[in-house]
Amino acid sequence: MAKRTKGKCKYCGKEYTFSYMNKHLPVCEERQKKWAEETGGKKTGYFELAIYPKYNREHWLYVEIKETALLKDLDRFLRDIWLECCGHLSAFDINGVCYDVMPQDNFFWGEPAKSMNYKLKSVLEKGMTFGYEYDFGSTTELMITVVNYRIRNNGKEKLIILSRNNPVETLCEECGKKSAVYICTQCYYEGGGWLCEDCAETHECGEEMLLPVCNSPRMGVCGYCGSDIYPDQFVPDIYSIKG
Ligand SMILES: [Zn+2]
Ligand SMILES: [Zn+2]
Ligand SMILES: [Zn+2]
The missing domain is CATH 3.10.290 (Structural Genomics Hypothetical 15.5 Kd Protein In mrcA-pckA Intergenic Region; Chain A)
Known part of the structure; x- marks a missing residue:
């Protein structure tokens, strides 16, 4: 979108x-x-x-x-x-x-x-x-x-x-209440994967799939973690x- x-x-x-x-x-x-x-x-x-x-x-x-x-x-x-x-x-x-x-x-x-x-x-x-x-x-x-x-x-x-x-603020797709702070690269590939802090802990794809949400067109790609x-x-x- x-x-x-x-x-x-x-x-x-x-x-x-x-x-x-x-x-x-x-x-x-x-x-x-x-x-x-x-x-x-x-x-x-x-x-x-x-x-x-x-x-x-x-x-x-x-x-x-x-x-x-x-x-x-x-x-x-x-x-x-x-x-x-x-x-x-x-x-x-x-x-x-x-x-x-x-x-x-x-x-x-x-x-x-x-x-x-x-x-x-x-x-x-x-x-x-x-x-x-x-x-x-x-x-x-x-x-x-x-x-x-x-x-x-x-x-x-x-x-x-x-x-x-x-x-851009995006709501967590699992609880629909809090702001997403992680993107699950596994789910992102299929068009979703936005997770808040809490839901990230229990997300099924595992921690190693998560990348931080950041203000960049490279978000969720390779190992991109945002600007220092x-x-x-x-x-x-x-x-x-x-x-
Ligand atoms: Zn101006
Ligand atoms: Zn959530
Ligand atoms: Zn890379």
Whole structure:
């Protein structure tokens, strides 16, 4: 079942769906105030990316990333926030060219893959959509659209999260009362398997089948246990400033 999740804007904290957030971000008043304060200083180009799984829009991210960042920086971020389970391979597919995290030189079929040591500005263009895959076995396939490009003051961070879908709460399928905190990978395969803390203890498939519920398109896949770096709920600036 496709869920239209909402997420919070980094600058004003307002909640919108994936497609509406794309319209909001360029016109957000709080963000525009920030831009207006940027005077003088060194300028640099930033790409704004919408990142989403190929087959649903339940999970999504908007990020701003420096044009001088490398593809491997983007790869690192995607692993950190959504994907890393056991160091699988990954690759970008940009205009039919493959940029691989570990390119092989002894390639047997077709063109050898390129490395990820390319600056974004040498491979990306506003308006384009490209693909990304993590783990060539139980693959998580993502799509990335370059929704904007803008020149502004050169900030410290290479990458800033502008918005992210809020975690989706799902009720436990056994008791139907509490929130699910585990997914049984055995049952998930058949389209179920959501379990609360209590029901997980007595679930028939066994403990080794359980993975934690987390805010990622890789939830329930391989041994994915969630991000160690990014909390599931994205916190807008407006809250952190006011404490
Ligand atoms: Zn906003
Ligand atoms: Zn894995
Ligand atoms: Zn339960």
